[in-house]
Amino acid sequence: MGRYVLRRLLQMIPVFVGATLLIFLMVNVMGDPIAGLCGERQCDPATAAQLRRDFGLDQPVWQQYLTYMGNVFTGDFGTAFNGQPVTELMATAFPVTIRLTVVAILFEIVIGITLGVLTGLRRGRPVDTTVLILTLVVISVPTFVTGLLLQLLLGVEWGWIKPSVSPAADFGELIVPGLVLASVSLAYVTRLTRTTLAENRRSDYVRTAIAKGLPRRRVVGRHLLRNSLIPVVTFIGADIGALMGGAIVTERIFNIHGVGYQLYQGILRQNTQTVVGFVTVLVLVFLVANLLVDLLYAVLDPRIRYA
C-alpha cells in the first residue's frame, strides 16, 4: 500500500511539469500582455519596457518558465497585473470554489445515489421511467440555460433567493449555484448507479444473500450497493477536479468570485502568472483526487489489493 502510494506520487511529477509547461506555453502564444494595460493608446515605450522587465517578460520563454518554476517551489506564484500576489488571489478564490464544489458533490451523492438506488430497484416501474426522462432532460440542457432559468425564476420572479452570491459566499447562498453546477453530473450519477445496481442484482452473491434469508435492507446496503458504488466513486472522484475547474459558467452567472472568475480574468488580461498558478493547483487537485479514488476501491471491495 505505502509503496503504491509512493509510486503514484512519483508519477505525479512528470504530469505536473508537463501540464504547467503546456499551460505556460499556451498563455505565452497569446502574445505580449503589456499592450492591453494602457487602454486605447500606445503604452509609452519606457514604461512598457520597464513593466516587461519587472514581470520578466523580456527574457526568452524557457528562461521565464524556469524562473517561474523555481519560484513556485519556494511558494511564490508571482504577481498579477493589479499588483496582488497570485497566492493572495488563490487564498480568496479557492475557499469559495471548494465550498461550491462541496455543495455540488453533496448533491451528487445524496440525490444522485438515492435516485439511482430507487430506480435501480424498481426497473421499468413508473418511478424509473419518470427519473430516466428527467435525467435525460437535465443532461441535454446546457448548464448556462439551467443556471439563467433558475436565477430568473427563483431570484427575480419568486424572490426565494438572491440572484447573485455576495462576496462572502456562504454555504447557504451556494445551494442553488451548487445544484446548477452538479445538475449534469447528478443525472449521470443517477443513471450509473441505476445501471450497475440493476446488473448486480442478478449476480450470484446477491442471490446467495437473499437465499440466506438476510433482511432486504442488509442485502441492498451491505452487498449490493457496496459493490455497485465502485464505478460511481470513480466518476465522482474525477468530477471533483472537473467541477473546480469547470465552474467558470456557473460562477459567471451567479457572480461567484472563485477559481473560474480568476481564470477568466487571467485569460482575458493574458496574465501568465495567474493562469498558470491556478491551473497548476487544479492539476494537483485532480491528481490527488484520482489517487484517493483509487485508494477508496480497496475500501469498497476487499478483493482489490495494492502492492
Place this chain on the structure above:
Amino acid sequence: MRRAGRARWAVCAAAVLTATACGSGAGAPGGAGVLTASWGDPQNPLEPANTNEVQGGKVLDMIFRGLKRYDPRTGKAENMLAERIDTADSQNFTVTVKDGWRFSNGEKITAKSFVDAWNYGASLRNNQKNAYFFGYIDGYDKVHPDTGTQSADTLSGLKATGPRTFTVRLSQKFSTFPDTLGYPAFAPLPTAFFTHHAAWLSKPVGNGPYAIQSYTKGSAMDLRRWNAYPGPDKARNDGVTLLVYTDSNTAYTDVLAGNLDLVDDVPATQLKNVRTDLDGRYINTPAGIIQTLAFPYYDAKWNTAGARKVRTGLSMAINRAQITETIFRRTRTPATDWTSPVLGTAGGFQAGLCGAACTYDPATARKLVQEGGGIPGGQVKITYNADTGSHKQWVDAVCNSINNALGNDTACVGNPIGTFADFRNQISQHRMQGPFRAGWQMDYPLIQNFLQPLYYTNASSNDGTWSNPQFDRLVDRANAETDQPAAVRLFQQAEGVVRDNMAAIPLWYQNGSAGYSARLSHVTLNPFSVPVYDEIKVG
C-alpha cells in the same frame, strides 16, 4: 462575521426547503442610507496616475478632488481646490491652492501635496501608466526618457513657491492646460502614499466626499460619506458599496430583484426591455465617447490619393442610423463629426461637420470606391477584439451595410481577435491590414483631447500613424492661442483637415446608460459615463 454568515445559511436553507422568501427585497448590506452599485475589478493598482480605465476611475472620482473638477452636467472645468491659476504667456502658470482643505486622514493639503504627487506620477521608476499626462511640463524628458534611465527625480518645471502656491513651466505653449487639471492623474496625494505605500494601496486615502471604509480586492469596496469634507459637493447619501460583477447581465438581474441599487452598464441584450423592466428607472445620456474606424497608414496601399476616396466611399456605405437603432437601441447616435456632443457647441462640437461623407448614400459610395481604384487588397477586413462589448454584432452589421451598398457579398468581413491585449499588441506592432476598431473615451472635455492624441503626428493614440503637416500646424497654433473661442475655431479647422482626408471613419457617439432600484432618486451620469454618486439620494 463568519458566525453571522453561518446563522444566515441556516435560515436560508430552511427557507429554501419551506419555499418562503429569503434574501430578496431591499438588500442593502451597509445600512439604510447606503447604496450598492455595480463595479468591475480595476486593472491596475489604484494610484491616480496609474488608473486609465473607468472602473478604477469611479473610485478616484469619489475619493479625490483635484485643482479643477468637470461639472457633472456641463462638463465645464471649474475650480475645486484651485483658488486661481494665473498665466501671462500660456506657458508659465502660477497655481494657488485654496485654504482649509484636508485629506480624510487629517493631513493639510498644501502646494507640496500636488508637487510631490505630480513628480511621482511622472517618474519612470514608478511605472505609472498615465505618466504622459505630465509630458507638457518642462523636464519631463529627464524624469521619463523614452529609453535608458532617468537623469532626474523631479520635474524641473514644477516648484512649490509657498505653502499654498506652486509654479508650473511647460515646455511649449498650451493655453487650455488649466482645464486638463481635472483629470484624476493630477490629484494631490497625502504623505502616507509615499511613506506607507503598500498600506495606502490596500486602503487608499484621498480628499473627496467619500472615504474608503474597507476594500476587499477583486470583490467589493465600502465607501462612506466623509462628514468633514470641506467641498461644496458633499455626499447626499451615507455611502456607496461597490460590488464587483463579472457579467453585467448578473448585475442587471440583481437590480430587477432589488438585490442591487445601481447598474451603470446595461447589457446590450437587455436594452430591448429595459424601459418596461425598470419602469422608467433607466437613464441614457451622452458621454464623451466616440467610436471610429481607423486605418493603417503604414500600409502603402491605404496611403494613396485613391484610398482617400475609398475611405470616404466606405464611410458613405455605412448605414449608421439603422445600426444604432437596431443593435444599440439608441444608446449610440450616428456621428457627424470627430468629437462628442458633450463638448457643447462652445467647446467645439459641431454637428454635421462631416457632411455628406457621413451620410448613407450607397450609389455615391459605390462610385467613390470605384474611382479610388477599388478596395485595397480586394477586401475590407475590420479588425476588432471579441472579448468585450458587443463589437462582433456591430462590425458584422457595418460589413453587411458595406456589402449591400457595394453590391458585393465579400467586400467586407470582420476579423476578430481573442483578447484586448492581443488586439492592442497587434496594433502597436503595426500588423493591421485594413480598418480597425478605435474607441476613444475623452480624458477631459476639451476638443483638443479628441484631436491631438488621435491624429497628431506620432501622438500616443495615433495607432494608424496618420500624419498631416497642415493638421499639425493648426493644432500647434490652437494650443498657443490664449483666446478660448479662437482656439476652438482653429481646432475645428484642424478637424476639417481630418474630414477632407477621412483620416478615420466616425461611426457613432456612445451614451452612458444606467438602471437603478426604486430606492434611489437623482441618479445621473457625468460626461465620462460614471454615475454622479454624491448626488444620489437613497430612500
